[in-house]
Amino acid sequence: MKKAWWWVISIYSVFLLILGILIGKTIQRWAIIKVKTEVDTVGAIISLLSLAVTLAVAYWVASILESKKEANRVEKDLIIKRIDDIYGLIEETSIKVAVQEIDLILAVSKIKRISVNIISVIETVKQAKITIDEAHQSKIIDAIGDLKILLTNTPLIGDEHLENLPLEIREGIIHMSSDRRLQIDSEFDKIKRLIFNLELSINKA
Amino acid sequence: MDTLKVKIARDFTPTPGPRYIKEGKWSGEQFRTEKFYNIFNDAIQSNKNIIVDLDGTLGYGTSFLEEIFGGLIREHHLDYNQIVNRLQIISTEEPYLKDDILAYLKDAHEESLVVGN
Numbered sequence: 001m002k003k004a005w006w007w008v009i010s011i012y013s014v015f016l017l018i019l020g021i022l023i024g025k026t027i028q029r030w031a032i033i034k035v036k037t038e039v040d041t042v043g044a045i046i047s048l049l050s051l052a053v054t055l056a057v058a059y060w061v062a063s064i065l066e067s068k069k070e071a072n073r074v075e076k077d078l079i080i081k082r083i084d085d086i087y088g089l090i091e092e093t094s095i096k097v098a099v100q101e102i103d104l105i106l107a108v109s110k111i112k113r114i115s116v117n118i119i120s121v122i123e124t125v126k127q128a129k130i131t132i133d134e135a136h137q138s139k140i141i142d143a144i145g146d147l148k149i150l151l152t153n154t155p156l157i158g159d160e161h162l163e164n165l166p167l168e169i170r171e172g173i174i175h176m177s178s179d180r181r182l183q184i185d186s187e188f189d190k191i192k193r194l195i196f197n198l199e200l201s202i203n204k205a
Numbered sequence: 206m207d208t209l210k211v212k213i214a215r216d217f218t219p220t221p222g223p224r225y226i227k228e229g230k231w232s233g234e235q236f237r238t239e240k241f242y243n244i245f246n247d248a249i250q251s252n253k254n255i256i257v258d259l260d261g262t263l264g265y266g267t268s269f270l271e272e273i274f275g276g277l278i279r280e281h282h283l284d285y286n287q288i289v290n291r292l293q294i295i296s297t298e299e300p301y302l303k304d305d306i307l308a309y310l311k312d313a314h315e316e317s318l319v320v321g322n
Contacts, residue, residue, distance in 0.1 A: 104229065104266060105220045112264030116298055141301055152266030154224050172222055172229030 075128045076202055079121060083199050086117045087192065094188040097151065100181050102174050107151050115144045118195075125202060132201045140194045147187040150180065208254040208293075211244050214261030224268035233272030241273050242281050249287050258295040259302055267305075274306050275313035285314035 093110040096102055122137050154169050166180040176184070213221060217240060222231035248255045259265065277283045288310060296302040 104223055105263060108221075108264035108266045110264075112299065115301075119300070145301060145305070149267050152268060153271070154228065154266075154268045157225065169223040169228040 079124055079202055080199055082121050089114055097184055100176055104169055104172050104174050111148050130205045143191045150184050206254050209248050210256040212258035219262050221262055221265050221269045224272040233269040237273045237276045245277055248291055254291045256293045260298050271309045275309045278313040278317050
């Protein structure tokens with residue numbers, strides 16, 4: 001039994017040997033599969049140096065990008081902080097206007113502060129090369145202009161006999177109808193919404 | 206061409222008020238009748254340009270600006286083209302006021318044409 005087993009293993013080994021030689025011969029004929037048996041020391045050193053330089057450049061580029069990203073984030077935070085201040089100014093002005101009587105000079109000065117600050121923020125955003133929609137900027141400026149018209153545009157003398165004027169100025173104080181006050185409130189809300197969207201755009205950019 | 210310059214904050218008030226004198230202090234009507242019309246009229250008569258500097262005030266109500274510019278055509282019957290061709294506006298703080306003023310002048314001009322017909 002043991003002898004028979006030995007024969008099987010021997011025949012099987014010879015078969016594997018012949019198969020291996022045949023496969024080896026076949027592979028040798030294929031030009032693309034050539035195994036280089038010598039060690040190229042100079043080439044290996046150059047490869048190592050090349051790898052080291054690649055890693056160094058990758059690290060340098062990554063650190064520059066990271067610091068740029070960090071600077072950009074700080075700029076954005078500063079701009080958003082300024083927009084928050086403007087938001088506060090709008091809130092304060094809308095509360096003053098809500099009483100239906102407001103000093104004209106106070107009203108125009110508040111609106112001027114709001115628009116000057118918004119223009120300044122838009123300029124800063126441009127200088128910081130943060131891309132935001134031009135149309136959105138125009139919408140904010142237009143909305144502030146509309147608010148100013150609602151709050152400070154009194155009718156010409158020919159219209160003074162009209163009853164229930166929406167807006168009158170007596171001794172420098174603006175008196176407005178309930179409807180006009182609602183229109184003004186709505187315009188304030190629109191400006192706040194546009195400014196909030198501006199904040200979001202800057203944050204996303 | 207020579208140029209006349211008017212700066213509202215310096216030559217009138219840093220706190221411009223309402224449209225009409227009866228509405229309160231430092232009105233557009235007051236400025237137009239006391240100073241602005243004379244300046245424009247002189248400039249047109251003597252063929253000079255006019256620079257109007259809007260910066261330095263606390264802000265302008267819509268009616269104040271409409272009254273001082275539109276009123277030149279509506280009340281003093283100055284020629285629209287004579288005004289527009291000579292006028293240069295400085296408004297670095299609120300740049301959009303330039304467009305607003307040109308619109309007030311145009312509206313007053315178109316209104317005057319309708320009234321004239």
